[in-house]
Amino acid sequence: MQRIYLDHNATTPVEPAVLEAMLPYFSGDFGNASSIHTFGQRARAAVETARDQVAALLNARPQEIIFTSGGTESDNHAIFGVVYPLVSWPSKPSPNPLDDLDKRINIAHLMHVVTTAIEHEAVLNTCQALEKRGVAVTYLPVSREGLIDLEDLRKAIRPETVLVTVMHANNELGTVQPLAEIGRIAAEHDIYLHTDAVQSVGKIPVDVKACQIDLLSLSGHKLYAPKGIGAIYIKSGTRLHQLVYGGHHQRGFRPGTENVAGIVGLGKAAELAGISLAEDSARISALRDKLEEGLLARVPDSRPNAAGAARTPNTANITFPGIEGEALIIALDLRGLACSTGAACSSGAVEPSHVLTAIGLSAAEARASIRFSLGRHTTSAEIDAALEIVPAAVAQLRQLSPGYKREFSAHR
Amino acid sequence: MSTQAQLDSLPSSAERQPGLVAVAMSGGVDSSTVAALLLQHGRPVVGLTMQLWNQRRLPELQGDGPAQHRCCSLDDVYDAKRVAQHLSFPHYVVNFEEQFEQRVVRPFVEQYLAGRTPIACTNCNTEVKFEPLLRMARQIGAERLATGHYARIRKDEHNGRCQLLRARDDSKDQSYFLWGLTQEQLSRSEFPLGELTKEEVRNLARRVNLPVADKPESMELCFVPNGNYVQFIREYVKETGKLLEDSEGDIVTEDGAVVGHHTGVHNYTIGQRKGLGFTTGKPIYVLTIDPAKNRIVVGEDDALRTTTLEIENVNWISIEEPTAPVRAQAKIRHKHEAAAAVVEALPGSRARISFDAPQRAITPGQGAVIYDGDIVLAGGWIK
DSSP: OOOEEEETTTTTOHHHHHHHHHGGGTTTTOOOOOSSSHHHHHHHHHHHHHHHHHHHHHHHOOGGGGEEEEHHHHHHHHHHHHHHHSOOOOSOOOHHHHHHHHHHHHHHOOOOEETTTTTOOOHHHHHHHHTTTTTTEEEEEOOTOOOOOOOHHHOOOTTTEEEOOSSSSTTTTTTBHHHHHHHHHHHTTHHHHHHHHEETTBBBBEEEEETTSSSSEEGGGGGSSOOOOOEEEETTOOOOOOOHHHHHHGTTSOOOOOOOHHHHHHHHHHHHHHHHHHHHHHHHHHHHHHHHHHHHSSSSTOSSTTTTBBTTTEEEEOTTTSOHHHHHHHHHHHTEEOOOOOOGGGGOSSSSOOOHHHTOOOHHHHHHHEEEETTTTTOOOHHHHHHHHHHHHHHHHTTTOOHIIIIOOOOO | OOHHHHHOOOOTTTOOOOOOOEEOOOOOOOHHHHHHHHHHHHHHHEEEEEOOOOTTSSSSGSSSSSSSSOTTTTHHHHHHHHHHHHHOOOOEEEHHHHHIIIIHHHHHHHHTTTTTTOHHHHHIIIIIIIIIIIHHHHTTTOOOOEEEOOOEEEEEETTTEEEEESSSSGGGGOOEEEEEEOOHHHHHHOOOTTTTTTHHHHHHHHHOTTTTTOOOOOOSSTTTTTTOOHHHHHHHHTTTTTTOTOOOOOEEEOOOEEEEEEEEEEEOOOOOTTTSOOSSSSOEEEEEEEEEEEEEEEEEGGGGGEEEEEEEEEESSSSSOOOOOOEEEEETTSSOOOOOEEEEEETTEEEEEEEEEEEEEEOOOOOOEEEEEEEEEEEEOOO
8 A cells, every 4th residue: 555644743754865964873983972083073073064054954053052852852951941940949058948948939939931822742741840840831822823912922921931932833733923023022021932943943944043032942853854863952142051961962061972873864954954945845835735725625514724824834734523533543544644633642642632722623623633744755646645535534434423414414 | 173273264253244344452362363363364454452541540549560450551552552563454542531431430430339239341342342432443444343252243044133142162251241232233243252262262372473372361340450449439539529438327137227337338249248347146248238328238148039130221132122021041240150030021121030049149230131042132230
């Protein structure tokens, strides 16, 4: 069976040129980038080239890029890194530990973080962990189109707000938040701005200078580099608490022997994205629109989600009332089409998507929604095939769905 | 019979069915062997593993032991996945936690609190496995669902009805838990292990090198892995914000004399002898549980034995509801040996069972299943 992959927001294949760039660094040039000798120097050179490549894609300076294990680590590092020192123990412990506890809790209560209701779990759960330590967190609501209201952001900011963390592009909807305006507001109030750009880097232009971003998370495997490598952009001068302690790698800030091959892959992928982004974007968005329009035309009662907002070019999210997304994903997979109900990490979860409920969908509508995310190598023929497979599968599911006929066919 | 011969000859009823068949896979040896058998017969298979219960809930019940033998533990899901990978067929985990709680766990707790002794497995079969799971199987393109139950399905050529039969291996027979299945459900179900013994199943599993061939069997109710129902009910009710501590009451004899105190009616089952908290000269048993008066009535063994009982929600399976009393055998709990009785259908999906000889500890909330030899005629809940 020929398989069609429309789940690029979950992960992407490693680009052949990326793999090729990586291969020498597994066996031949295997050196530790921190070693003094020639082996180490070759690895170091490769790592620094990659740092340049990643920095170039973001309009950052190389020394502002730190390599991590991926998006989740970067998000944790950015958020805990800003807030944690402020809620930690006082530097000089008092003889009575309870006094310290009081001080700590009091300090924590003075901290405030602003985020959104539609963040990825890597941000949401990190914020919830802060809340458990006493930090106040505001979760900004989003519109039907999945966008925050800048007025809401202004109103949410308090004197004690230390961090605004807003994702750039949403993984389930593809909606792109107005980062430049958000950056301006954060800068006006002298508050650090972090953005989880895992779903936008490589798909749309990201300019950390223009958007006045202090911290940015990205992940390799969403832009045709391997899994297990990511980066965090830390604007020069940002005071960020260290979370992992060890040797002096990456200036001691994020120790651990560098994943040289992974870093090289991420660098090469960033370079390729920079070259082909505009062209990819135009082609992929045309295919996405063809898929979306085709499905809406062919599947009765189907509705697009957040299609009116600025979106990443590759993502479409559609509600097919009367079906269980879980069953549709399986039915489609058995027919050779891979897509998703939302975040891959939450598949199998009972709770409906927090993103879809945040844009106003009911639990049943959220469970009936499917995300299609295209990639650089998606072909027109694959979209044609998907336009045959999906309507047939939805029709089959609806036939056996007790709720569907009653709810929808009656008034058609 | 050699294992090769078994592979060639089974499953007799199912081998001619075309099309995709879904296998309900728990990660255990039985359902894994079902998948292997169907594949041996050239049937295209898709495995479905139900996620029914979140083991992180009610952490008080976790204990310190290893996570094995727990329903829906990741280990079981991975076992099912390993089998699917080993045999190269598609496999998916599907989430039915909500349905399981609504239709199995909550009624189970409510029944206990109402002084009855429920069986969750029957509800799980009727309300989850052969309802939403079967529907999902059909939605994804499988017309039939195969499970690892030890029971048999036979089509009555005369009237087209699907008959439910005991397993060939009586010691493994699970027909007692399947009496709630409708004709529609039975017509879409396959029990390929019905003709096999457990030993034969293990041999087949070893023969095809299933990674779960020697996995121990779980005997406890899946969502109460430690077998402690009382603790489970207490924790479950606590989660809803109620406490059961205040439900103590009297233990009385049949003539009303108070002989002791009970710790809540849900802690007792009919026929129970141990743990009553007092001793007399003769063995004393729980006769009835009376939640309305919050009393446990106790008495001697003789008083436990009764001849007739009534069942409700009766489902006639292998025959149509009879208009005259029928001679049959009835089984009043899983480990009860079916005893000779006359069964009379009553209006409102009820029936009266009159045993030839008195039966011990007939327990409200349990199922009573009516057999004619190997054939399951009907079943219902004991009132």
